[in-house]
Amino acid sequence: MSESIVRYSSRSRARAIKSFLSNLLGHAGAQLGLLCLVFFLVLSAVPNILVGPLETVATATGDFLVPPSSQHLLGTDEVGRDVLNLVVHGARISLTIALLATVISLVVGTTVGIIAGYYGGRVDVWLMRLTDFFFVMPSFVLALVITPVVLEVMGRGREILGFRPSLFVILVVIGITSWAFVARIVRSQTLSLKERTFIDRARVVGSSNLSIMVRHILPNLVPQIAANGALVVAGAIYVETSLSFLGLGDPLQPSWGTLLSLAQRAGAASTGAWWYLGAPGLCALAVSLSFVLVGNALDDTFNPRQRVIP
Amino acid sequence: MPDTSDILSLESLKVHFPIQGGLFDRVLGRSAGAVRAADGVDLNIGRGEIVALVGESGSGKTTVGRVITKLAQPTGGRLLFEGRDMTSAKGFSALRPYRRRVQMIFQDAYQALNPRHTVFDSVAEPLRSLRLVKNHAQLTERVSEALSAAGLNPPGDFFARFPHELSGGQRQRVVIAGALAVKPELIVADEPVSMLDVSIRAQILQVLVDLRAKHNMALLFITHDLPLAWLIADRIAVLYLGRLVEIGSADDITFNPRHPYTVALRNATPQIRSDASRFELPALQGEVPSAARVPKGCRFHPRCPLAFDRCKEEEPPAIEVGPQHMSACWLPTSGAKAELSTPNLKSADHGSV
Ligand SMILES: Nc1ncnc2c1ncn2[C@@H]1O[C@H](COP(=O)(O)OP(=O)(O)OP(=O)(O)O)[C@@H](O)[C@H]1O
Ligand code: SF4
Ligand SMILES: [Mg+2]
Numbered sequence: 001m002s003e004s005i006v007r008y009s010s011r012s013r014a015r016a017i018k019s020f021l022s023n024l025l026g027h028a029g030a031q032l033g034l035l036c037l038v039f040f041l042v043l044s045a046v047p048n049i050l051v052g053p054l055e056t057v058a059t060a061t062g063d064f065l066v067p068p069s070s071q072h073l074l075g076t077d078e079v080g081r082d083v084l085n086l087v088v089h090g091a092r093i094s095l096t097i098a099l100l101a102t103v104i105s106l107v108v109g110t111t112v113g114i115i116a117g118y119y120g121g122r123v124d125v126w127l128m129r130l131t132d133f134f135f136v137m138p139s140f141v142l143a144l145v146i147t148p149v150v151l152e153v154m155g156r157g158r159e160i161l162g163f164r165p166s167l168f169v170i171l172v173v174i175g176i177t178s179w180a181f182v183a184r185i186v187r188s189q190t191l192s193l194k195e196r197t198f199i200d201r202a203r204v205v206g207s208s209n210l211s212i213m214v215r216h217i218l219p220n221l222v223p224q225i226a227a228n229g230a231l232v233v234a235g236a237i238y239v240e241t242s243l244s245f246l247g248l249g250d251p252l253q254p255s256w257g258t259l260l261s262l263a264q265r266a267g268a269a270s271t272g273a274w275w276y277l278g279a280p281g282l283c284a285l286a287v288s289l290s291f292v293l294v295g296n297a298l299d300d301t302f303n304p305r306q307r308v309i310p
Numbered sequence: 311m312p313d314t315s316d317i318l319s320l321e322s323l324k325v326h327f328p329i330q331g332g333l334f335d336r337v338l339g340r341s342a343g344a345v346r347a348a349d350g351v352d353l354n355i356g357r358g359e360i361v362a363l364v365g366e367s368g369s370g371k372t373t374v375g376r377v378i379t380k381l382a383q384p385t386g387g388r389l390l391f392e393g394r395d396m397t398s399a400k401g402f403s404a405l406r407p408y409r410r411r412v413q414m415i416f417q418d419a420y421q422a423l424n425p426r427h428t429v430f431d432s433v434a435e436p437l438r439s440l441r442l443v444k445n446h447a448q449l450t451e452r453v454s455e456a457l458s459a460a461g462l463n464p465p466g467d468f469f470a471r472f473p474h475e476l477s478g479g480q481r482q483r484v485v486i487a488g489a490l491a492v493k494p495e496l497i498v499a500d501e502p503v504s505m506l507d508v509s510i511r512a513q514i515l516q517v518l519v520d521l522r523a524k525h526n527m528a529l530l531f532i533t534h535d536l537p538l539a540w541l542i543a544d545r546i547a548v549l550y551l552g553r554l555v556e557i558g559s560a561d562d563i564t565f566n567p568r569h570p571y572t573v574a575l576r577n578a579t580p581q582i583r584s585d586a587s588r589f590e591l592p593a594l595q596g597e598v599p600s601a602a603r604v605p606k607g608c609r610f611h612p613r614c615p616l617a618f619d620r621c622k623e624e625e626p627p628a629i630e631v632g633p634q635h636m637s638a639c640w641l642p643t644s645g646a647k648a649e650l651s652t653p654n655l656k657s658a659d660h661g662s663v
Binding site: 196197198200201202203204205206207208209211215216219220 | 376379380381402403405406409410413414416418421422423424425426427435436439440485488489492
C-alpha cells in the first residue's frame with residue numbers, strides 16, 4: 001500500500017508542478033525574466049572559468065580607460081582592469097548579497113507576520129509597532145550606524161562568512177530593513193487564513209498552535225512569499241547598489257554598486273567613459289527588472305489558483 | 311437532578327459577543343450592548359444518544375456547537391463532560407483528553423480541509439496530534455480503518471488525493487473519517503449534509519447512524535430541517551434566539567409540538583403537517599429578530615400569534631408538558647388554552663403554508 005501512496009503522490013505532485021510551470025511560462029515577462037536570471041546566475045556561478053580571476057591593480061592587463069575593443073570587450077577602468085572581468089565578478093557579489101539578504105528578510109518577515117496575525121491582540125499590536133519602526137527606517141542611516149560598530153568589533157581585515165565586514169554590514173542592513181514589507185503581507189494573509197474552517201478543524205483535532213502555524217498556515221502562504229520574495233530580491237539589488245555607490249562597499253570584493261562608485265570617482269561620466277558606468281549599471285537594472293517580472297508572473301499564476309482552491 | 315448517564319450537559323450556557331461601539335460610545339464609557347448568540351441554554355446529551363438541535367438561521371446553533379467543541383468560550387453558564395466542569399479548560403495540552411472524546415463535523419467540508427494536505431494527512435492529523443498511534447504502520451492502519459468506516463473504499467486509493475480531487479460527498483466523508491479516527495464518544499455535526507446533493511445525504515446520514523449502532527457514539531446533530539431531525543434523532547431541541555424553547559422526543563416535537571414556535575416551524579414543513587396537530591397557527595410573520603436586540607419577556611412574543619399580556623413582561627421558564635417534554639411558553643399553565651379556539655386564530659389559518 002505504501003508503494004501506491006508514493007506513486008500517487010509523486011504523480012499528482014508532478015502534475016501540479018507541470019501545470020504551474022506551463023502557466024508561469026505562459027507569461028512573456030516571466031520568460032524574459034527567467035532567461036535573464038539564468039544568464040546572470042551562470043555568470044556568478046563560474047566567473048573564474050569565464051573571465052579568469054578577479055583583476056587587481058597589480059594584475060591589470062590594459063591601458064587606462066580604453067573604450068571597448070576586441071581585446072577588452074567592455075573596455076578598461078582607470079587603472080587598466082578589464083571591465084568585463086569586473087562586471088562578471090561583481091555579478092557574484094551582488095547576487096549573493098541580494099539573495100542572502102532576501103533569505104533573512106523572508107525568514108524574519110514570515111515569522112513575525114504569522115505570529116502577529118495568528119495570535120492577534122497585544123502580540124499583534126506590539127509586533128506591528130516594531131514592524132512599522134523597521135518599515136520606515138532608512139537603510140542608509142542604519143548602514144552608517146552599524147558599519148563602524150562592526151568594523152570596530154570584527155577588525156577591518158577579517159572576513160565574516162566569506163564576506164569582508166562592510167559587505168556583511170550591507171547584507172545585514174538590507175535584511176533588517178526589508179523584512180517589514182514581508183511581515184505586513186504575511187500578517188494580512190494570516191488574518192484571513194486563520195478564519196478559515198480548516199483552522200477550526202485543526203484545533204478540534206488537537207493540533208498545537210505551532211503546528212497550526214507551520215503545517216496549516218505556512219503552506220498556504222507560499223504563493224505570497226514566493227511572489228513577494230522576488231520583489232524583495234529586486235529591492236535588495238537596488239539597495240545594495242545604492243549603498244555601495246555611496247561608498248559603503250568594499251573595493252576588494254567589488255559589487256556592481258562599488259564599480260559604479262569607482263567609475264563615478266574616476267570621472268567616467270565627465271570623460272565620456274560610458275562603458276565603465278554603463279556595464280554595471282545596466283546589469284543591476286536588468287537583474288532587478290527580471291526579478292520584478294518573475295515576481296509579477298508568480299503573483300498572476302498563483303492568483304487564479306487561489307480562486308480555484310479557496 | 312443530574313443524570314449520571316449524561317455524557318455532556320450545558321447549564322444555562324451563555325455566549326454574548328460584545329458589539330464594538332463607535333468612538334462616541336467608547337468616550338462616554340457606554341457599552342454598545344452584546345449579541346446574545348446563546349442566552350441560557352440547558353441541554354443534556356446521554357451516552358449513545360442522538361440529539362438534534364433545530365432552529366432558524368442565526369438562532370445560535372453553531373455557537374452552541376462551537377462551545378461544546380471548545381472553539382468558543384462561553385460568557386456564562388457551565389459545560390459539563392461526564393459531570394466534570396470543562397467550562398474554563400484552556401490550552402491544547404489541557405484539552406487533549408477532551409479532544410480525544412469530543413469531535414466535530416463541519417457544514418462545508420471543502421472549507422474544513424486544508425487544500426494543501428492530502429486525505430491521508432488530514433485523517434492522520436488527529437491521530438498524530440492526540441498521540442494515539444505509536445508508529446507509521448499503526449497510523450496507516452487507523453487511517454484506513456477510519457476511511458472505510460466513513461465509506462471511502464478501498465481507502466488506499468484516497469490517501470494521496472487532495473481535497474479538490476474529491477467530490478463533495480467524498481470530502482465530507484474525509485472529515486467524518488478524521489473525526490471518528492480518534493474513536494470519540496460525542497460528535498457535534500453542524501449541518502453536515504446541508505451542502506450535499508439529496509442523493510448523497512442519505513448515505514452520509516447512514517454513516518452517522520451506524521456509528522451510534524456500532525460504537526455507542528453520541529451525536530449532536532445541528533440542522534434547520536425539522537423532518538431531517540425527526541429522521542435521525544432520538545430527541546429534538548428547538549432553539550430560538552439563543553434559548554431552547556422546546557425539547558422532547560423526536561416524535562413529540564414533530565407530531566405533538568407544544569410551543570407556538572415549534573408549531574410554526576412544523577407548519578412551514580408541508581411533509582409533516584397533519585390534522586392531528588394540536589393547534590393550527592398562521593405561518594410565521596416577519597424576520598428572526600436580531601440576537602443583538604432580544605425582545606423583553608418571551609423572546610418569541612413579537613412574532614407569536616398567541617401572545618398575551620404576560621408574554622411581554624415575563625420570560626417563561628421551561629415547563630414540563632409531558633414525559634421528557636419541556637416547553638418554554640406560558641400557555642399550558644396560564645389557562646390561556648382557551649385562546650386556542652378563538653375564532654380570529656382559526657380564520658388566520660388560511661395564511662399558513
Ligand atoms: N464571532 C461572532 N461575533 C459576533 N457575533 C457572532 C459571532 N458568531 C456568531 N455571532 C452571531 O450570533 C448569532 C448566532 O449565530 P450562529 O452562527 O450560532 O447561528 P446559526 O444558528 O448557526 O445560524 P446558521 O443556521 O445561519 O448557521 C448570529 O446573530 C450571529 O451573527
Ligand atoms: S409565552 Fe406567550 S409569546 Fe411566548 S410562545 Fe408562549 S404564547 Fe407565545
Ligand atoms: Mg450555523
